[in-house]
Amino acid sequence: MWTKPSQSLNRFFLFLILAWLGAGDCSHADWIRHTIDNTSHGADGIRIGDQNRDGLPDLVTGWEEGGEVRVYFNPGPANVKKNWPRQTVGKVRSPEDAVFADLDRDGHWDVVSCCEGKTKSVYFHFAPSGPGRNWKTVVVPALEGKALWMFAMPMNVDGRFGDDLVIAAKGAEATIGWLEAPENPRVVEDWTWHPLHPVGWVMSIMKQDMNGDRLPDILFSDRKGARRGIHWLEHPGTTHADRTWKRHTIGATDREVMFLALGDINGDQLIDVAANIKGGDLVWCERLNPSGFAWKEHKIPQPKEIGTGKGVAIHDINSDGHPDLLFTCENANGKHGVGWLDAGNRWEMTRISGDQEGVKFDLIQLLDLDADGDL
Numbered sequence: 001m002w003t004k005p006s007q008s009l010n011r012f013f014l015f016l017i018l019a020w021l022g023a024g025d026c027s028h029a030d031w032i033r034h035t036i037d038n039t040s041h042g043a044d045g046i047r048i049g050d051q052n053r054d055g056l057p058d059l060v061t062g063w064e065e066g067g068e069v070r071v072y073f074n075p076g077p078a079n080v081k082k083n084w085p086r087q088t089v090g091k092v093r094s095p096e097d098a099v100f101a102d103l104d105r106d107g108h109w110d111v112v113s114c115c116e117g118k119t120k121s122v123y124f125h126f127a128p129s130g131p132g133r134n135w136k137t138v139v140v141p142a143l144e145g146k147a148l149w150m151f152a153m154p155m156n157v158d159g160r161f162g163d164d165l166v167i168a169a170k171g172a173e174a175t176i177g178w179l180e181a182p183e184n185p186r187v188v189e190d191w192t193w194h195p196l197h198p199v200g201w202v203m204s205i206m207k208q209d210m211n212g213d214r215l216p217d218i219l220f221s222d223r224k225g226a227r228r229g230i231h232w233l234e235h236p237g238t239t240h241a242d243r244t245w246k247r248h249t250i251g252a253t254d255r256e257v258m259f260l261a262l263g264d265i266n267g268d269q270l271i272d273v274a275a276n277i278k279g280g281d282l283v284w285c286e287r288l289n290p291s292g293f294a295w296k297e298h299k300i301p302q303p304k305e306i307g308t309g310k311g312v313a314i315h316d317i318n319s320d321g322h323p324d325l326l327f328t329c330e331n332a333n334g335k336h337g338v339g340w341l342d343a344g345n346r347w348e349m350t351r352i353s354g355d356q357e358g359v360k361f362d363l364i365q366l367l368d369l370d371a372d373g374d375l
Contacts, residue, residue, distance in 0.1 A: 200225025
């Protein structure tokens, strides 16, 4: 969501860098930004999925201030630098998050939106099953008016009726839990809510087998309150999914943790966790063994010329064999809002966005949209 709505480029920045400058230049020049849409207000991060099944990654976002949930259809490599074809799939107030999910298992990607503000509800936006039909928006009764819902992730929790949903909130009495899909997902009254743990303000939810038992666990970041930090919830088994999920803490319990990323940062074949921190160092937690219970926390000081931390991603940007860390920032007025830290050069920062455009950046999605072999 942008704090300068009068500047069209600042209304909707999807962190999908389409112009790679080459290994010799990427350390010295800002990357080129392309606008996909600037016709509403307050785009709050994007998620990816192939909605029209053409093999190309499409996008979905909720415009928090504009009150719209939109899907963007990838026009193909030759046209990705222009405005993308779009469709408003639902109009809801204060959409904080939107994600693709095939809720009714008909092969068409539907959309789930989480709303905060006065709405405090979760909505399903069912995709049309054929041409000439409209999207249908329905509120989920089990969650209607219950909390400031912040983030949702599709995940087949109980192995029964396709994807369930892991959802979390913020504020007083907020929880993280899972929404159980019924046999007929179109009967929204039959979706059942299973709260798992109290939280303060969840920023990220990721599906990952953290302990090697071949069950998807829940990795999440909580930025506020006595339980803040990076945690994961251990799946108790598909036949016991409605029972207690044990919480394991990874680190950063004394910091305001924002978004997370997964990747092997130190090359030991174990998946580590990186987190951006609001007003502090970037953190990465080194997995010490496959169990998921032993971690070592590392701090990477952030340069003074950037904003406050928001998003993070792991990728070898300069192809030197070392996974680098990309970051986005809030509060970047007159500062750098997007950059990357060189793992092969003592985490030296390289700018991406520059310090002239953009104040608040969000989720990072890494895609080669123009099919030229790089990001």
